[in-house]
Amino acid sequence: MTGDLAFIPLGGTGEIGLNFNVYRCDGQLLAVDCGLGFGGPEHPEVEVMVPDPSWLVARRDRLVGLVITHAHEDHIGAVAHLWPQLRCPIHAGPFVSAVLRRKLGEAGLLGQVEIITQAPGSRWTVAPFDLEFLRVAHSVPEAQALAIRTRHGTVLHTGDWKLDPNPLIGPPTDEAAFARLGEEGVLAMVGDSTNALVEGHSGSEAEVRRNLAAIIRKLKGRVAVACFATNVARVESVALAARAAGRECALFGRSLRNAEAAARECGYLRDLPPFLTEEQAGDVPDSKLVMICTGSQGEPRSALAKIAGDTHPHVSLGEGDTVIFSSRMIPGNERAILRIQDELARAGVEVMTADDHMVHVSGHPARDELKRLYGLVKPKYAVPVHGEWRHMNEHANLAESLGAEAYVIEDGDVLRLAPGTPDVVEAAPVGRLAVDGHRLLPLDGELLAARKKMLFNGVVVASLAVDGAGRVLGKPQISAPGLFDGTDDEPAQIAADLARAMGDLPAPMKREDGTLREAARSAVRKAVGRRLRKRPSVEVHLLRV
Structure with a gap:
């Protein structure tokens, strides 16, 4: 759809990490942040994940740039992994640019990427977007909120921020700039929800x-x-x-x-x-x-x-x-x-730890800080992001109490902000990719499904040699690391079960390698299942001599 202003989160809305957002104005697209996440106990087979960029890659000819708000991994960590598919200019502050150059250098991409360094607090244009960085305090130098001015209205993308009177490195949040933006008029504020449940102030x-x-x-x-x-x-x-x-x-x-x-x-x-x-x-x-x-x-x-x-x-x-x-x-x-x-x-x-000693303060705004920012910016609409559902719902309730109309959406929702009343008008496909060395694998794909199955049920490798008629030669070999140790006699018993099962097959089945291999796989799986009540992944190495 052309002729509108829309917000499209592809990661980081309804979850912690993986921040990857897109703004659409009159058909042109601007990406904001490109971060990673961790597998955690939900995905023990994965260490690092990145958002699936497929929807945006399919529209790459309309992608005018990627803006990075700050140098935390959940906002910058996926750039080196996804840029080869996006291939767009990157706009960032000096510290982010310095961090990014090192990341891209390690990935062998530095000479290919156009990094346009924007001074903190600067204003520039990436048509049709008129962009301005607003200085914010956070637990990293030079964090910036992003004001996005369009012919349909202005959106404030807060990024990660807090109100710290003495952040030690860099200036405090530029409240005067937010107040000026509020006087100018803000259609929507897309904002950090991480500490929306926390009363008071985040601390200094x-x-x-x-x-x-x-x-x-x-x-x-x-x-x-x-x-x-x-x-x-x-x-x-x-x-x-x-x-x-x-x-x-x-x-x-x-x-x-x-x-x-x-x-x-x-x-x-x-x-x-x-x-x-x-x-x-x-x-x-x-x-x-x-x-x-x-x-x-x-x-x-x-x-x-x-x-x-x-x-x-x-x-x-x-x-x-x-x-x-x-x-x-x-x-x-x-x-x-x-x-x-x-x-x-x-x-x-x-x-x-921070549970028993004052050795950490959050870089995200607690409720008093959220109230202060809403008072300065006075947005017509509020769109909570950067949090799980309970954080975003509480942020929405707070925003409503402060006079903004709140919209709680999730990754993949295409929220049209203008013209007219905001509405989710379509859905973009979203997902996660696992970083596997230099590869990106679909989190719900066959490879990771097999890896997860092996993690919980183990893997068994059966090796057997057969003659031209399919008769087993010698003794099959069974290897099952993680299921049996060197003192167990079960592998030998499973090998004997496999040899008997192969001998009982009809002659025509023995002449087809594929059929014979699948029959061997089934026999091994049943033999292990009887002994361990598990369904491991089974690989069969068949040698016909």
């Missing part, structure tokens, strides 16, 4: 800095702090706390080193000396070391996961040491985080 980064300094000063032994790599203010706070306690500070994890390089490139952290490397940290006395680590969300390949599992090549933690989780649990990651915390506790490490 400055308070965390004070508390970390006080906590680290009193600790003995080695200290490790886990936080988001791009939370540059938090990294700086830990480094300053270490210095005040007479300790040296090291970075553990590639994403932290990349974020540090991007931050220094943009003029941040200039008052701090270079961090120690992981190798150098191993030579520092225990009482003189603070480590900043990746792994606050329980990522299995992160530095903290290796330390907790005692597999890190340079350091270990034990009795008398402390790990501070200076972050929140992203929904879906609870089990992985708690597993790491339990491994640390088992080794005698003291674990501190």
Whole structure:
């Protein structure tokens, strides 16, 4: 449809992470953010997921650009995976551009992508969209809300934001700019719902800095702090706390080193000396070391996961040491985080979290901050995003109480904002793709379904040789890792069952390889099922000699 203004979320609406949004104006398309998510307990066969861009790729000739609001993984992490299909210019602030160049360089794409760096608070045009960045405080430098002016009206896409009077790195949220936009008139505000259930205020980064300094000063032994790599203010706070306690500070994890390089490139952290490397940290006395680590969300390949599992090549933690989780649990990651915390506790490490110490504040607005922004912007319509259903419903109720007409939608809904009253006029197909090395696999496809089945039911490989008439030669071999160990005699019994089943087949079936292979697969599956009450994936290697 042409001649309208529509909002089309392809990820991040009704869920945490995977933020991927599209605005349509008179047939032209603008994408905003392109983030990833984690598999979690719902998808144990998957570590990282990205939104399925198929709907947008099919309309790539009308895609005028991609705007990235800030450098968190749930808003930027899918760019390197999806850009080869989108192939559009990317507009971003200086810090996002610095982070993105490193990501694209690692993916071998840097020379292909047009990155247009826009100054914080700047205004530019990508026809038919008139775009303006509005500075907001968040737990990453240079986060921006995006004002999208069109002939149909203005939409404010808030991105992630909060009201922090002292965010430490970068200026506070530009409330005057939001007030000016409100006076100009805002048709719709598409806004962050993460903390819509939280009363009061999200708190200040400055308070965390004070508390970390006080906590680290009193600790003995080695200290490790886990936080988001791009939370540059938090990294700086830990480094300053270490210095005040007479300790040296090291970075553990590639994403932290990349974020540090991007931050220094943009003029941040200039008052701090270079961090120690992981190798150098191993030579520092225990009482003189603070480590900043990746792994606050329980990522299995992160530095903290290796330390907790005692597999890190340079350091270990034990009795008398402390790990501070200076972050929140992203929904879906609870089990992985708690597993790491339990491994640390088992080794005698003291674990501190935001549940019992003031070592983290959220980067998202609580209810008092939402009320303040609605008072400044005065949108006609509110569209809650960036949250699960309970967050978005509560955001909608709050918006209605403040005079806005709220619309709660989900991924794939095409919400026409103008002309006329907002309405969901069509549906775009949406889904998730699993990142599997350099491949993107459909989450509901055959490959991942087979992998999930193998995860829970195991896999059995049967190898057998037959002659031209289909008679079994020698003894079939059965391999079933994860189902039987080396002392079990069941594999030999299953091999005998397989040989008998092959011998009982009618002669014509034995002459067809495909038929013979399927009969062998069925015989092995039944034999395992009788013994284990499982239905494993069965692969048959058939050799006819």
